[in-house]
Amino acid sequence: MVTADKNGNYILKVSNLAVEISNKPIINNLNFKIKRGITLAIVGPNGAGKTTLFRALLNLVPYSGKIEWNGKTKIGYVPQVLSVRDIPISVREFLSLKNESESDIKAVLTSVGLYSEEVVDKSLATLSGGQMRRVLIAWAIVDKPDVLLFDEPTSGVDLDSEEAIYGMLRKLTAKNKITLLLISHDLHIVREYSNYALALNKCMIFFGESKEVMNPATQKQIYGEPICKEYGEAYV
Amino acid sequence: MVKPMSEAVLYSLVVGISVGLAAGYLGSIMVLEKMALVGDALSHVALPGLALGILFNFNPLVGGFAFLFVSAVLIWHLGRVTKLSFETLVGATFTLALAIGILLFGDNLDALEEALFGDITKVGITEAVVAVAISVAVISLTRFIYRKIVLGLISEELAISKGISIARNNLLYLLLVSLTVAMGIQITGTLLVGFLVVTPAAAAKIISANLSKYLLLSSIFGAISAISGILMSSYFNILPGPLVVISGITIFVVAMVIRWRTKFTS
Numbered sequence A: 001m002v003t004a005d006k007n008g009n010y011i012l013k014v015s016n017l018a019v020e021i022s023n024k025p026i027i028n029n030l031n032f033k034i035k036r037g038i039t040l041a042i043v044g045p046n047g048a049g050k051t052t053l054f055r056a057l058l059n060l061v062p063y064s065g066k067i068e069w070n071g072k073t074k075i076g077y078v079p080q081v082l083s084v085r086d087i088p089i090s091v092r093e094f095l096s097l098k099n100e101s102e103s104d105i106k107a108v109l110t111s112v113g114l115y116s117e118e119v120v121d122k123s124l125a126t127l128s129g130g131q132m133r134r135v136l137i138a139w140a141i142v143d144k145p146d147v148l149l150f151d152e153p154t155s156g157v158d159l160d161s162e163e164a165i166y167g168m169l170r171k172l173t174a175k176n177k178i179t180l181l182l183i184s185h186d187l188h189i190v191r192e193y194s195n196y197a198l199a200l201n202k203c204m205i206f207f208g209e210s211k212e213v214m215n216p217a218t219q220k221q222i223y224g225e226p227i228c229k230e231y232g233e234a235y236v
Numbered sequence B: 001m002v003k004p005m006s007e008a009v010l011y012s013l014v015v016g017i018s019v020g021l022a023a024g025y026l027g028s029i030m031v032l033e034k035m036a037l038v039g040d041a042l043s044h045v046a047l048p049g050l051a052l053g054i055l056f057n058f059n060p061l062v063g064g065f066a067f068l069f070v071s072a073v074l075i076w077h078l079g080r081v082t083k084l085s086f087e088t089l090v091g092a093t094f095t096l097a098l099a100i101g102i103l104l105f106g107d108n109l110d111a112l113e114e115a116l117f118g119d120i121t122k123v124g125i126t127e128a129v130v131a132v133a134i135s136v137a138v139i140s141l142t143r144f145i146y147r148k149i150v151l152g153l154i155s156e157e158l159a160i161s162k163g164i165s166i167a168r169n170n171l172l173y174l175l176l177v178s179l180t181v182a183m184g185i186q187i188t189g190t191l192l193v194g195f196l197v198v199t200p201a202a203a204a205k206i207i208s209a210n211l212s213k214y215l216l217l218s219s220i221f222g223a224i225s226a227i228s229g230i231l232m233s234s235y236f237n238i239l240p241g242p243l244v245v246i247s248g249i250t251i252f253v254v255a256m257v258i259r260w261r262t263k264f265t266s
Helices: A050-057 A091-096 A102-111 A129-141 A159-175 A187-193 A210-214 A216-223 B007-032 B036-044 B047-055 B060-082 B086-105 B109-117 B125-154 B156-161 B166-206 B211-236 B240-265
Strands: A012-021 A024-034 A039-043 A064-069 A075-078 A147-151 A179-183 A196-201 A203-209
Touching (some): A012 A050, A024 A203, A039 A210, A050 A147, A075 B156, A091 A102, A091 A129, A102 A129, A129 A159, A187 A210, A196 A210, A203 A210, A203 A216, B007 B166, B007 B211, B036 B060, B036 B086, B047 B060, B047 B086, B047 B109, B047 B166, B060 B086, B086 B109, B109 B166, B125 B156, B125 B166, B125 B211, B156 B166, B166 B211, B166 B240
Parallel strands (some): A039 A179, A075 A147, A147 A179
Antiparallel strands (some): A012 A024
């Protein structure tokens, strides 16, 4: 279990959290707290309530229980789905929707390895999957958040770019002391790039160090017993 | 020999430019929201208000705006309560308004024709001044909510997480559309005014890679459609509405050709 730092300060405390959507329980009795600067991966099968947890943390859905952010915590969020493909908007215009200055935009694009005069004036619709994800990371960190909530940071990105993006996220969060909460389906990524993992399936079924996620017993806990059929001697 | 421009045409041009700029600007959001038909259908809602103005002897445009305003608020409220899309609600409302309007006009066919197709001969200095003032107000207010609406279009969750009230912005937007449509009825009539909100923005979108260019071109195309329609109407002495539409469609076709050429050469 994650413990409090020396000052006993947590950046986030969640107590007895429950979320229902259309009278259907999505999250039940969730309790956890995390300290500043860690990377917490949220894992679990489809429909387990991972995205709903983020939505509750952002106060986008009604919930019962308590969500306490420490002091004036600034939260950056990048949802899984963004509808930018049909909007004629350049990278510069997209980032300036947050009212950031030209120099901030240049600095943040440089930090995600994407700055060039050509790229800032490119339409978002023409970016590759990897470039788009870098722009989204830039979007999330441009106003210097304390916490970053990232829902599937590399969906739609090829394997090589995925590693590069996670490597960059790790550097950025360490350098800027950002607490990162990320949803991922990839347990290899969870082990490599997060300190702790929270497995969710309506309620919390695992909370501990990420390296334990690869343990078969833990995986059985998270994803349940595989249902196998007995074929005897299978052949075609 | 070039005929001197009559005062009515001059004032109509002022109204046309104002309406064209504001409608193009507002329409750029409507096209992004994929609500093009909303702009078109909403314009018909003004018809009963225009009829009441003529029946009870007050400015029909005030009646038209009142009906548009009330309908916009009603649609906004029903949208929040029922979670139905604007398109569905406008679709249900506009046919009812059209039916009531036609019944109210009764056998006053000249007035009905004027309401449906517009009449620039009745545009005077008052209408021109009011149109300029409304246009400036509409564009300024739209500028104020533009970024918020675009952010909401990109991701509703992102917008809400930044404390933006999507419902409040949508309401303000619908009211601005109502004002612009009411103003445009003088030039094109209720039947065709929706065109000014939709087509200039559609033409701008297919040749724009960024928002600034898209907004600028939407407004300019709106104004050019209105100006050329009014000038042709005065020259050929026919109704301006259809000519505004033909000018706008010409711009749209040119934009398509530009897009096709750019794609082909690159």
